[in-house]
Amino acid sequence: MRILDEKNEEIWDSIASSFDKTRGKPWKICIEFIEKLPKDSVIVDLGCGNGRHLIPCAQHCIKAVGLDISLNLLKIIQNKTIGMKNIELIHGNLKDLPFRDDSFDAILYIASLHNIKYRENRIKSLREVKRIMKKNGIGLISVWSRWQDRFQNFFIKNLFKTSRVEEFGDITIYWKQNGLNIPRFYHLYSKREFKRDILEAGLYIEEIKSVRLNSRYHSDNYFAYIRKI
Amino acid sequence: MDILCCPVCKGELELKVDKKEGDDILEGKLICHKCNVKYPIQEGIPDLLPRNI
Numbered sequence: 001m002r003i004l005d006e007k008n009e010e011i012w013d014s015i016a017s018s019f020d021k022t023r024g025k026p027w028k029i030c031i032e033f034i035e036k037l038p039k040d041s042v043i044v045d046l047g048c049g050n051g052r053h054l055i056p057c058a059q060h061c062i063k064a065v066g067l068d069i070s071l072n073l074l075k076i077i078q079n080k081t082i083g084m085k086n087i088e089l090i091h092g093n094l095k096d097l098p099f100r101d102d103s104f105d106a107i108l109y110i111a112s113l114h115n116i117k118y119r120e121n122r123i124k125s126l127r128e129v130k131r132i133m134k135k136n137g138i139g140l141i142s143v144w145s146r147w148q149d150r151f152q153n154f155f156i157k158n159l160f161k162t163s164r165v166e167e168f169g170d171i172t173i174y175w176k177q178n179g180l181n182i183p184r185f186y187h188l189y190s191k192r193e194f195k196r197d198i199l200e201a202g203l204y205i206e207e208i209k210s211v212r213l214n215s216r217y218h219s220d221n222y223f224a225y226i227r228k229i
Numbered sequence: 230m231d232i233l234c235c236p237v238c239k240g241e242l243e244l245k246v247d248k249k250e251g252d253d254i255l256e257g258k259l260i261c262h263k264c265n266v267k268y269p270i271q272e273g274i275p276d277l278l279p280r281n282i
Contacts (some may be wrong), residue, residue, distance in 0.1 A: 009278075042232075065232070085252075091276045096236035098277035103232040153262055 008093075008115060011184055013174045016072035020050040027053070029211060029223060030110060033140045034060050041105040044132070046094055047112025051077035051124050055172045057108065058087045065104075067092045089131065094125045099132040107132070107139035111221075114143040114186050119167060119197070122187070126201030133228040139207075141224045145210070146188040148220035155188070169193070194222050235268075236277050242268070250279035 014017070030053045034065055037043065041061045045054040048066030050073055058064035058081070065114045068074050074089045081087050092098050094116060116122045126141075133139065146155055146169055154171060169188050174181040189197075191210060198205055203226045210219035233242055240263045248256035259268040259275055266280050 069278075071274065071276075075272070078273065089274050090233075091274055093276055094238060096279045098234055098236040098275075099232050100234045100239070 005117050010020055011049050011175075011182060012068075012070035013072045015177055015182055016050075016076060018177045020076050023052055025048050025052065026056055027110070027213070028143075029127060029209075030108060030140065031056055033108070033225075036063060037106050037138075042103070043106040043108065044099065044104045046097075046107060046109040046129070047115070048077065048089075048108075049112075051071055051080060051110055054087065055081060055084075058084055061106070062086060063088070065090060065099075067094075067097070069093050095121050095128065097125075097128040097132055101131050102134045103132050105137050107137070107141075109141040110137060111142055111144065113141060114188060115184070117170075117185055117187070119187075123197055123200055125196060126203065130201055130203050135228055139203075139226045139228075141222050141226060143189045143194055144186065145219055145222050146213040148188075148218050151188060151214070152218070153157055157203070163205070167174070187202055189222060191222055194224065198224055198226060203227070233259065233275065233277070235264055236279050237261070237266075238263050239268070240264070 004033050032055050041062045042063045043057045044065040045057055046067050048054040048068050051066060054064055054066040063086050065088045071091050073229055074091055077089060113122055116125055151171060153164060164172045171188055172183045173186050174183055195208055206225040206227055211221045211223055212219050230244060235242055240261055242259040243262055244259055246254050246257040253273055254270055256274050257270040269276050
């Protein structure tokens with residue numbers, strides 16, 4: 001029997017096609033990272049979603065591997081990439097990566113780490129990232145930030161809660177689809193915590209950027225440029 | 230294929246091909262003998278999610 005991963009599999013499978021419709025454009029910061037890679041790079045996109053960054057990876061690099069928890073999202077990519085021979089799609093989870101040690105020159109891990117519940121699991125995932133990277137390999141990891149405009153009030157109120165079962169930063173964010181609200185788990189990061197978790201996994205941080213993509217006042221994403229030393 | 234391993238024990242996987250189209254493996258299995266698990270490949274996508282043993 002398969003272990004259902006924090007319901008993430010079920011949730012992302014159910015929203016796959018409407019998610020795909022709203023996630024057409026790749027992020028510029030990711031494209032810049034991909035285009036600077038040597039052409040002979042083997043890259044993996046962890047939590048590749050609908051492939052908006054995986055496809056540019058395959059257009060630029062010699063080989064691109066995409067891993068996602070949602071088979072429905074992977075099938076959406078499969079339909080978009082018929083005839084592209086250098087793409088491999090893997091159905092897997094972010095904590096137990098099915099890749100051998102020292103496999104990749106580069107990794108992309110965009111907006112997925114924050115969907116893993118419990119800090120120990122997020123660190124486990126980052127340790128796995130280090131394991132599968134080649135020595136001197138580089139990566140770009142991004143997470144949503146806790147203090148962005150739309151969630152700020154939730155967390156300010158949450159600061160004063162005395163009893164808390166969840167970790168501070170945990171939040172349920174709903175996906176609206178056909179009149180239904182589908183709950184998705186997020187752990188929204190502070191910049192300090194993001195840095196701490198990456199370092200704890202033994203990865204080297206070259207730079208952390210705070211970026212505003214949709215938020216008006218406060219940065220809504222953190223991007224870490226990492227290296228395996 | 231040369232970069233894949235068992236998600237649990239990180240050991241080698243044996244590939245069994247059931248259906249092929251050119252170089253693409255459409256249906257088959259990736260077998261971890263150590264964990265005694267067969268990970269299926271369906272419609273060209275390997276399912277390498279950990280199993281509850």
